[in-house]
Amino acid sequence: MRTYVQRVGSWLCLLAGLMWSVAANADDGYRLWLKYDLIKDAGLRTAYASQAGFIQVTGRSGILASAAGELQAGLQGLLGKPVPVVSSGSKTGGIVLTVSQAVALPNAEGYQLTQQGGNVVISAKTEAGVLYGAFALLRHLQTRQPLRNLPQSSSPKVRYRMLNHWDNVNGTIERGYAGGTLWKWYELPETVDPRYRDYARANASLGINGSVLNNVNASARFMTAEYLQKVAAIANVFRAYGIRVYLSVYFPAPKVVGGLKTSDPLDPQVKAWWTDKVAEIYKLIPDFGGFLVKANSEGEPGPQDYGRTHADGANMLAEALGDHDGIVLWRSFVYKADPKGDRFKAAYEEFKPLDGQFHKKVIVQVKNGPIDFQVREPFSPLFGAMDRTPLAMEFQITQEYLGFATHSVFEAPLFKECLDSDTWQKGKGSTVAKVIDGSVGNYTLSAMAGVANTGSDRNWTGNPMGQANWYAFGRLTWDHTLASETLAREWVNMTLTTEPKAAQAITDMMLRSREIYVDYTNPLGLHHIMGYGIHYGPEPWLDRAPRPDWRHTYYHRADSIGVGFDRTASGSNALSQYKPEVQAQWNNPESCPLPYLLWFHHVAWTKKLPTGRTLWDEICTRYYTGADAVGWMQQQWAQAKPAIDPELYADVAGRLATQHREAIWWRDACVLYFQTFAKRPIPAPFRQPDRTLEDVKRLVDIYQMR
Template identity: 50%
Template sequence: MLKSVLLALLICGAAVTSRAEDGSRLWLRYDTVSSSAKIETRIDSPTVRLAVGELSSFWKGGKVELQLMADSRHYSLGNEGYTISTRNGVTTLSSVSEKGLLYATYHLLRLQSCGADCSNLDISEKPAFDIRVLNHWDNPDGTIERGYAGQSLWKWEELPAVVSPRYAEYARANASIGINGTVLNNVNASPDVLSSDNLIKVKALADVFRPYGIKVYLSVNFASPIKLGGLATADPLDGKVAEWWKVKADEIYTLIPDFGGFLVKANSEGQPGPCDYHRTHAEGANMLAAALKPHGGIVMWRAFVYSPSDDDRAKQAYLEFRPLDGQFMDNVIVQVKNGPIDFQPREPYSPLFGAMPHTQLMVEFQVTQEYLGHSNHLAYLAPMWKEFYSYIAPADLKAVAGVANIGDNINWCGHDLAQSNWYAFGRLAWNPELASRDIAEEWLEQTFTADKEFVSPMTEVMMESREAVVDYMMPLGLHHIFAWGHHYGPEPWCEIDGARPDWLPKYYHQADADGLGFDRTENGSDAVSQYPDSIVAVFNSLEKCPEEFILWFHHVPWKHKMASGRTLWDELCFRYQRGVDSAKHFAEVWEEMSPYVDSERYSAVSHRFDIQASDAVWWKDACLEYFRTFSRMKYPSGVDKPVFSLKQLKKVKLPIDNYTCPSADMLPSAND
């Protein structure tokens, strides 16, 4: 193809300023200093030795002192906060803890890497949340549920005898952005993770992570006392069950004194839980919390629950958990997904936030792109998470979790640009007030180059990317119209014999001859009433509802006049076309970036952008051709004619594979 030839010429003829790379260094691409910097400290610990090693290898700005401080200013910053100050050419890093000094070290090196003036610093930092964790959905066999970057990083068959150097690299990357916890295994947990043999393997990882300030957590199966302990029941009010968990907790903390605690998915999607015994989620969580409490451990209890019901699925977590407010122990945190359905490209915030004032809550974001093109599409997610924080104040949350996008691929995340979401999650978990644009710029500067000719256009691409994905997948509040199983491509017509209605797209889009969208107003499912009155007044009104949520809350007539003056149908077509145009534009911008990027990463990213542009057309054609069978309206001027017919697109069946991305080249040809 002509484009491929031109790309090859651009790559071969470019004056590439950085050496060839494989992406394994992430954003930590520091240049080693030619002569050791003068680093002084009176403290000696594994964590401080890490900080001194980083500064000795990479700091170029003169003398640095690391010191523990016990004054009121530093105590006000908490156990992980720190100050950085420059006086008379000496940079001083201060904290009440060694962890704070390590975080300060990475902050200082980040400033240097981004070209900041470090000669007159006066910085005071503390994290917004005490608990900032990655959730790994890794399975014992090495696969990763919703993983698109290879197999699991954890090599259970080798541990504890073989400890991969990548474990320390992983911990270092997390520490550099302030992540302080990791849940090692899938929330669909195997009871075997708690076996004595496996706990020794967990200990090996915990020992690697500890100097980096990272605690280890485990997802646990609620039925473990039956499957692992040989008991007849897992009833949380049974004394033998409670004793089994107490003994297991004692065993864990004997091996891992700083073990963080348990993450639990219970009575959701077939997982066992307290409701199997007619007990509440609070009773189940509190039983586990009582076992962990003497050791300082916590329970993160997921609120992602829904069951076959006449109730709108978007309402079910609220209906189940809201009545339990105030019944959870103080070392239980209820973990709530950011939206009420399931990590859709755009959702309103979950109404559980703000509805449980006497319960500690944490938000669960998805860093891995289950519903955003897997590791084939660029979707920079900081704007999505900032959208959540525009409704929910960080002060109302106890903690934050992110479902990781990390695998054993050499570049960690499959798509080199997907590393930005791991980075952005950590930065926003530390400080949700940071601007998405600033995070994108500093990530680009550290990961590729600080050259403004690269950073400026690529920052624009990143900032536009998530909205582009929403446009070409599910604009205007459409949601969950993905293909069965893999959640990659479009299948709004999907029918599966025996499947629950709320597992199928038609449940969500409700397309008919009159219009499109799910009526969640007071006249529909009344999901809107779960929000505060001030929000209800907006979401319940067709005229006032933000158009990004209009099809989420309303069944809208095809000829309804939108804010643009277009009909709903024309606006829908315009949004899909805008998404396609954006995806093609991203590929064009990247073509111009070849002089600033090593050839390996340039080619890899170029390939991903080509897939994304092709997939955008696939989504547009599939959705518009399908919805047009209901609207019976013509495509407006400016919207490309479909490349594929609906008949062709209905034949597309991608393989369901949890760790290998489906490829857009499996689409039919125009002659099929």
């Protein structure tokens, strides 16, 4: 529909009597990175085609059918010719899918791509492994790699690779910026949106194998027979792509749904209710994945309402799961409103004493940082502290604090920064990645979850560039050693362009984008100074809120001397929650890396930093150069224009223009506000903002008006 309308634009062409031409559909982003457009290089096409004469499969399960179907569709698109699927034969020049226990792989879900007997063979111990191998082969072609680069072998480092959907039953998504929920609860189970399958395909192509469908602020509805039928209809679609469904639990469900007098996890009736509920669920959904729980957190009920611990609650659910192949993911995101405390320390204080008390089916799911998905956080101290408990990583893919769907921020560097941090839990090299993949603790349970950025918008993520964050997160759940640059380049090649110069320009833009965002919003370790009602614009001046730890002066502690939160022994001593080696990195303001400086230290405005500038001058420099750098991003994007679909180009170009305008808003708001404490001029060559602090406050107020 939109295609020809676009073409109408040039009125002069119409007057000149030019013919109307029906162009190929504009790229609306729906296909994500699974585009399979024709490879333009005829030589490369021929080379690939010589190994793609047929697809041979033996067996007929749903997952193998998915693998064969995906290959068939992908090859037809990339090579421009149909590829038959055959059940047997002894021909050469094709692709053979085999499931065999004899394959030398460490892992049931891993795959091998080899060249054997004139064929490309995709082999794995399970059908899911073959599916992952099929997507790997397609990726190989989509990124234009030579076939001689086979063989490849790969196995996932993490067992439970999940998206968490904070989707509500009313169709909204908490922290969703791409339309409404994908899950059409009112229409289910009778109407099954074809989109569910494409969602599953996209996830499987990355290695994701689980989806928590509902918000952690959970509705009790999901524990009713009525809603479980709906959930089962989705699970039936996902199954053919190796995706298991999970549900967030509303802890008082036994009372609310079951009509019991209590939801006390130690009450025998409550236990029995959950055991029966689990049986009911597995009857409907034999491959149900398990439960995710937010309890006694931000007003959500939980076991503490009955004087029980998080472990009591989690273990009760784990026991209810019994012999079923399901797990409990229990979130550690808790904090009490204490004006004298430090929210940074809350999760550790509540969970460290429970270490070792959790049932073997429980994983404690920890947000990457100690506060709440800020633009940069030090890794959560729990990752170094829970010696006897498997921990899951919880990243946020949706850009709650990263400019919603407007700003382009590639998150792989953020994920990697955390994953590569060394906790020293069991000595040097105990990186966060190795803690959560189970290798430090020698656990078989390991999990990585990302709070999804998907929604009902046609292109799934609102900002087309947001697709890259879904992509990068998914690929990292499979292999956390992948470099940010690799992920960016793969995604760009598969999604936007394979033209080398354009791909390079975009990749460069993506790789710098997060640091640029940090600079114009929260440089040097500033955090939690965003708009109160809208985690989007700046509001560092916020000093009234229902809870002390929702006030922003609580975090930045600016005064006439300096700025930053002293978390050393002279302050909240949150640093003591880390291993001594980690403390040593951060506890000295002289040697603390600048990105973390104001996370741990209250630093004088006049303090000279290693950059040669005073703190005040450095803060200003970051805000100004950060905002300027968005202009550089716009230039990078413009360079790629000839190689990009015009509609997609215009979409991102528009968002970058907004981002530039808003980066200057952040800059002005923060330098003007902090200047009221620092009482120093904006350092040359930068200029005092044209507008006043009142001006930028008014703008913030607009975005928080009813």
